[in-house]
Amino acid sequence: MNKKRATKSILLLLLLISLQSCSVFNSGLKTTEKPTGSKLVTFDIDHFYNAFDLAIKDSSNAENIFNNYYFKKGSAGLSDFYKTKIQSKEKFSEFVLAFKEYYQSIRNDITDIKDLENQIKQNFNDFEQLYPEAKFPDVYFLVGKYQSNGTISKNGLLIGTEMLAKTPESDTANWNNDILRISMERNHIPVTVSHELVHFNQDKMRDGNTLLWKSIREGSAEFVAEIISGETDADYKKFNGKELEIWNDFKSDKNKSIWRSWQQESELRPRNAGYWMGYMICKAYSEKIGNKEKAVKDILSIQDYSKFLKESEVEIYLQNKFGT
Structure with missing residues (x-):
């Protein structure tokens, strides 16, 4: 070669x-x-x-x-x-x-x-x-x-x-x-x-095949890694200013099996947007309940991803954090 x-x-x-x-x-x-x-x-x-x-x-x-x-x-x-x-x-x-x-x-x-x-x-x-x-x-x-x-x-x-x-x-x-x-x-x-x-350590999390499932699995690894190491594995600087737009796209895609398109960089989204979205969902859930230990235990034993998404109130979290 x-x-x-x-x-x-x-x-x-x-x-x-x-x-x-x-x-x-x-x-x-x-x-x-x-x-x-x-x-x-x-x-x-x-x-x-x-x-x-x-x-x-x-x-x-x-x-x-x-x-x-x-x-x-x-x-x-x-x-x-x-x-x-x-x-x-x-x-x-x-x-x-x-x-x-x-x-x-x-x-x-x-x-x-x-x-x-x-x-x-x-x-x-x-x-x-x-x-x-x-x-x-x-x-x-x-x-x-x-x-x-x-x-x-x-x-x-x-x-x-x-x-x-x-x-x-x-x-x-x-x-x-x-x-x-x-x-x-x-x-x-x-x-x-x-x-x-x-x-x-995600063996207690229920398996699935949707964008939401994969995003939370990858995003939870990012979220917990940040707690224990001080950083996420990815650099999410490119997401600045696009947070709510990405969330709106995610809402319409979350139940589809289209993970790869949420990994790749495009005009609409930076690379690894699925990771970022799952990370935000986990972060929103943790800040809502105010207990990192409980949040991590709950995340690493998720059985119903749609229920967890709803309980995270991530939309409110993103609007409060990134809205104008």
Whole structure:
């Protein structure tokens, strides 16, 4: 894959990618009841760069090299990430080689993330205080091909570190413009982990297939992540001034199964509007009842999403907060 083809691939990903495309497993989750039992697994990153160095020297054999030195040596988390996100060793190796300068430039920033461990564990502890029923899985730090910064599986939280590698010292002059546009700050990793931790604890929420259901599932992860980490996983600055317009669109769409159109950026809505709308609904509910602990417990056990939407009184909340 040359850089022109790889750039087209990134543009396609920009149309399809969500912040987190959460793969939910309702049974067989591997967890511990205490944050101290959760492990941060980073050896897949080391294996990736071992394979990377070999593949650079023998590019014609890159697919086999990544298979033997990265995927076959991988953790349970990498196996899950491959099945749900990477899916093709051929396309993976072609993508990495096409953007080898980028992967090399972020190497030192993602091979050692010990400085973030304390913050991640503190966020886990804060979640336990907020939601005593919480379960805590292992966290796997992986390298993908720019498809997801985070998702979950039955084995734990899966973090795509190549999307979370930008630092104030990063030399971005030669980064592909599309990579630069969707890359996230390295110090944001604990926030992404917090978002995925909430997803892992949504097993008591009733499943569904509507825009409202998906928005609340993603928005609740944003809402709780903000409580425990101080930030949402997404940057919602583009929503300023459009809040009531987006809500009015949402009211007419909420019972439809059209999630993808609410992920993609359009003339009407910024990217990830479904996340934002669910986040606002959860925030409105919490502020209405005035008790974050109860709000989180209620949210993580929703059985009737339409009822919850009504009880949130989100329209009143948005009009009071953003109306003129």
